[in-house]
Amino acid sequence: MPSEVTASSGSTEDLVADHVLEFPGGYTRTTGPVIGRFLTELRDGRIVGVRTADGRTLVPPLEYDPQTGEAVTGEFTEVGPAGTVESWSWVNEPRAAHPLDRPFAWALIRLDGADTSLVHAVDAGDARAMRPGLRVRPRWKTSRSGHITDIESFVPEVTKIVSPVRMEYRVRPGRALARFLEGVARGVFLGCRCGSCHKVYVPYRLSCPQCGVAISEEVELPDTGTITTFAINNLPDPRAPQVPFVSAYILLDGSDIPMIALVGDVPAHEVRQGMRVRAVWVPEEERTASMSNIKWFAPTGEPDAEL
Amino acid sequence: MREIAVIAFAQTRHSATDEGLTEPELILPVLDEVRERSGLRTFGFTCSGSCDYLAGAPFSFVSALDALGAWPPISESHVEMDAAWALYEAWVRLQHGDVDSALIYGFGKSSQGDLREIMTLQLDPYYLAPLGLDQVSFAALQATASGAERAELDEIVRRSRAAGRDNPYALDLPDPEGDAFEVEPLRPYDIAPITDGAAAVVLAAGDLARELCERPAWITGIAHRIDPHYLGMRDLARSASAAEAARAAGVGKGHVDVAELHVQFSHEEPILRRALELPESTVVNPSGGPLAANPVMATGLIRIGEAARRIMDGTAGRTVAHATGGPCLQHNLVTVMEG
Numbered sequence: 319m320p321s322e323v324t325a326s327s328g329s330t331e332d333l334v335a336d337h338v339l340e341f342p343g344g345y346t347r348t349t350g351p352v353i354g355r356f357l358t359e360l361r362d363g364r365i366v367g368v369r370t371a372d373g374r375t376l377v378p379p380l381e382y383d384p385q386t387g388e389a390v391t392g393e394f395t396e397v398g399p400a401g402t403v404e405s406w407s408w409v410n411e412p413r414a415a416h417p418l419d420r421p422f423a424w425a426l427i428r429l430d431g432a433d434t435s436l437v438h439a440v441d442a443g444d445a446r447a448m449r450p451g452l453r454v455r456p457r458w459k460t461s462r463s464g465h466i467t468d469i470e471s472f473v474p475e476v477t478k479i480v481s482p483v484r485m486e487y488r489v490r491p492g493r494a495l496a497r498f499l500e501g502v503a504r505g506v507f508l509g510c511r512c513g514s515c516h517k518v519y520v521p522y523r524l525s526c527p528q529c530g531v532a533i534s535e536e537v538e539l540p541d542t543g544t545i546t547t548f549a550i551n552n553l554p555d556p557r558a559p560q561v562p563f564v565s566a567y568i569l570l571d572g573s574d575i576p577m578i579a580l581v582g583d584v585p586a587h588e589v590r591q592g593m594r595v596r597a598v599w600v601p602e603e604e605r606t607a608s609m610s611n612i613k614w615f616a617p618t619g620e621p622d623a624e625l
Numbered sequence: 626m627r628e629i630a631v632i633a634f635a636q637t638r639h640s641a642t643d644e645g646l647t648e649p650e651l652i653l654p655v656l657d658e659v660r661e662r663s664g665l666r667t668f669g670f671t672c673s674g675s676c677d678y679l680a681g682a683p684f685s686f687v688s689a690l691d692a693l694g695a696w697p698p699i700s701e702s703h704v705e706m707d708a709a710w711a712l713y714e715a716w717v718r719l720q721h722g723d724v725d726s727a728l729i730y731g732f733g734k735s736s737q738g739d740l741r742e743i744m745t746l747q748l749d750p751y752y753l754a755p756l757g758l759d760q761v762s763f764a765a766l767q768a769t770a771s772g773a774e775r776a777e778l779d780e781i782v783r784r785s786r787a788a789g790r791d792n793p794y795a796l797d798l799p800d801p802e803g804d805a806f807e808v809e810p811l812r813p814y815d816i817a818p819i820t821d822g823a824a825a826v827v828l829a830a831g832d833l834a835r836e837l838c839e840r841p842a843w844i845t846g847i848a849h850r851i852d853p854h855y856l857g858m859r860d861l862a863r864s865a866s867a868a869e870a871a872r873a874a875g876v877g878k879g880h881v882d883v884a885e886l887h888v889q890f891s892h893e894e895p896i897l898r899r900a901l902e903l904p905e906s907t908v909v910n911p912s913g914g915p916l917a918a919n920p921v922m923a924t925g926l927i928r929i930g931e932a933a934r935r936i937m938d939g940t941a942g943r944t945v946a947h948a949t950g951g952p953c954l955q956h957n958l959v960t961v962m963e964g
Contacts, residue, residue, distance in 0.1 A: 331645070339681040345750075353751050376858070378752045384853030405861065407765030408809035415742060415757030424762050424808075426770070426857050435857030437753060437766075445809055466755050 352381045355394055361464040365456070367432050369393040377432035378466075398429035400475060401436070403452040408445040418471055423448045427472060439471040447474060497536075498522040499607040505599055507539040509573055517574040541597035543570040543615070544623040550586045559614070562586045568595060568615055582614035592622035629719050630834040630841030631937070631962065632827050633662035634930035636794050639822035639918040643736040648680065648823075649692040652732050655825040656692055659728070663827040664837055669724025671701045672715045674708030674731040675922045678743045689732065700724070707731060707887075708824070709925030709948030709958050715828055716847055725833040731923035732823035740819060740921065748952060749854055760952075761816060763856060765808040767953040768815070768892040770861035775810075778891040782814050785888075785910055789917020796820065796918050817889040822920025824927045842933035842944070846874035846961035856953060867900035867947065867957035874945075874959040881907045882941035885928035887949040889915050896954065897947060907945075911935075925949065929960050936964045 349357060352368055356379045359366045368379035368390045376383070376390065377397050383390055406425040412418055417439045425448070426435040441457065442448050454472040462468040491499060498521040501508035509520035514529040520539055525532050548566035551558065557580075558565075564586050567576035581589055582598065595615035605611045635658035637651060660666055671693065675686045686703050695701060702718075704710045708731020715727035744760035745753075782801040789795035801814035834841040850866035850873065852859045859865065871877070884907050888894045894909065903909065910916075912931045915924050925948025935941035943963045950956040 337681050339678070347750055349751065357751070378855070380855065380858075384855070384858050405766055405770040407762060407769055407811070408806065409762060410806060410809070413742065413757060413759060415745070415759070417756055424758065424766055426766060426861070428857075434855070437758065437763075437856050438756065466752050 352379045357464040360468045361462045363458055364396055365398045366394045367397045374433040376434050377429050377436055397431035400455045401427040401429035404428050404435055406448045441471040441473050494522055494524045502611050503607040509537045509539045511535045511537050519575050520570055520573045520577055539570045539572050543568040545593045546576050548589050564589045580614035583616035592625055594618045594620040627720050628831050629828055630843045631933035632829045632834050632838035632841050633659040634826050634934050635659045636824040636927055637822040638794050639820045639920050641796050648689050648732050651823045652692040655823050659825045659827050668726045668728040670715055670718045670727040672711040672729050674704045674706050674711040678746055679733045706950050707922050707925035707948050719830050725830045727828040730825040731926045733920050733922035734821040735819045735921050736821050761808045763952045764890040765811045767861045768810050771892050771896055773892040773895055781891045781894050785913050785916035789913025792913050795913040815891040817915040817919035820919045824923040826930050840937050840964055842936035842962040845963045848873035849958035851956040864896050864900045864954045870957045870959040871901045874961050876901050876945055879943050881945050883908045883935050883944040885932040886947045887925050887928055933962055936962055
């Protein structure tokens with residue numbers, strides 16, 4: 319059926335015609351009893367194979383055993399619907415005639431109970447989901463007509479689910495943390511000294527975890543200190559201003575136990591152990607009884623401290 | 626068996642694009658060339674191989690007879706297969722003993738349509754064709770099944786394309802590069818290029834062959850075998866029918882100097898090497914093979930022509946040609962030739 323003969327610029331060198339070869343309405347084929355049975359069962363949402371004389375099950379059924387050339391028996395048996403992928407290829411850019419309009423796999427699928435493999439599409443989402451041994455099941459079309467595409471595609475069996483978890487709580491800081499946050503609210507780090515081992519802890523606490531005794535001596539600590547160790551984080555965190563960000567252990571001057579805080583105002587790769595830092599507080603009018611009063615710790619510019 | 630030999634071979638300078646020649650126009654120069662080389666103007670039998678779906682016109686091979694001069698009527702036949710099978714039919718015809726020469730030709734212009742989807746039309750119409758399974762997709766299934774290593778495939782393409790650049794009839798294709806997939810695991814360069822072209826061979830029997838050709842390439846074995854069509858009913862990692870055809874043709878009865886293999890996808894080469902049990906010392910596809918030029922329906926005949934040429938020019942003593950048809954190396958023809 320020729321259509322559209324075009325010749326740009328009138329030169330015969332450029333003569334091109336578009337032709338279409340088509341059987342309008344499609345080519346009618348009889349199925350015979352074996353393929354017809356398979357397609358009829360398919361329309362009903364079942365997959366059947368046919369038994370050969372030597373007891374193997376061919377899926378899809380053929381009229382003759384491809385190994386011996388003998389006619390198959392008239393015995394049909396339901397197989398699958400699940401099966402195992404034996405081999406696969408991945409189509410990134412589907413063609414118009416393909417069964418799916420998004421990237422998918424072609425696969426040889428050994429349906430449970432079959433001795434041969436069925437060729438069909440697997441809607442696996444991503445090539446990385448495909449592997450030999452993958453278990454798949456058919457996804458049926460709702461309106462079926464007795465056609466191999468009544469199975470729209472196969473899909474992987476369910477092997478995992480996503481469980482959302484979300485609970486809501488109202489928490490109170492406890493007496494020690496409440497006291498510490500009182501200090502933070504006015505721009506001061508409160509610590510405490512153990513009467514037994516004399517270690518100075520910050521944040522403020524009510525007992526010494528080493529000695530197991532109550533602590534009563536409160537200590538006000540400066541907001542300067544030394545980085546003892548640090549980590550560069552490349553994943554975004556809602557509490558950090560940018561990526562990458564640095565979180566560090568900072569030993570406040572006069573304390574014995576470092577506390578963890580962000581480090582800022584310095585490129586991540588320049589942060590080092592022994593670096594002297596000072597807390598950067600939010601403006602006084604924005605302060606609350608919260609750790610968000612401290613934006614981060616920034617280098618003081620002093621020489622590094624010995625650790 | 627009658628002694629039968631290839632005594633002349635010609636092919637077009639294959640093209641990656643439609644150069645505006647009709648099929649008869651494409652064939653005429655190669656027919657003239659083999660007539661001149663063989664010294665024959667008429668032949669006891671003529672057989673061609675082509676595919677109407679390439680041209681998109683029914684009985685398109687009939688118009689190709691215009692290049693032949695078929696009047697007064699000649700004894701002529703056609704296969705809707707690669708012209709390697711036309712040569713097989715001619716070899717059988719010459720065995721009858723009443724004619725001594727045969728002209729075989731094949732031609733195809735893949736540039737005119739979408740070859741990948743034209744090849745879908747060869748598939749079983751109930752189970753495979755309705756899925757729209759295209760040529761690269763089913764080849765990719767076999768590539769995965771064969772377990773071929775990427776480095777091995779890259780080397781096959783690199784070697785084939787380099788040989789193609791040295792072959793004036795093949796395409797000039799660059800060394801393979803890029804890591805995109807056409808259909809995973811096949812990269813675009815693993816796939817034989819879209820090619821237009823034609824080829825012709827003259828067969829002659831016994832004394833006529835000796836009279837017309839200094840070093841005829843005697844066909845000492847020729848056989849074809851076929852696997853089940855449906856891809857799930859055979860082991861795609863190997864080609865049982867190629868191995869059977871090779872045994873029947875007697876490939877292993879002597880050393881194979883050169884093998885021209887119908888490798889349309891790089892992973893088919895290791896499958897065929899194993900099936901034909903070719904030793905490392907056999908030179909495979911010195912012409913570049915189909916990965917360097919793939920004029921569909923002539924490609925298999927060109928394998929026979931290239932393998933014969935090396936005997937006719939004295940550079941090889943015993944060669945093998947392989948041709949294939951159907952999806953995933955379903956149908957295989959193996960020809961053994963000796964000087």
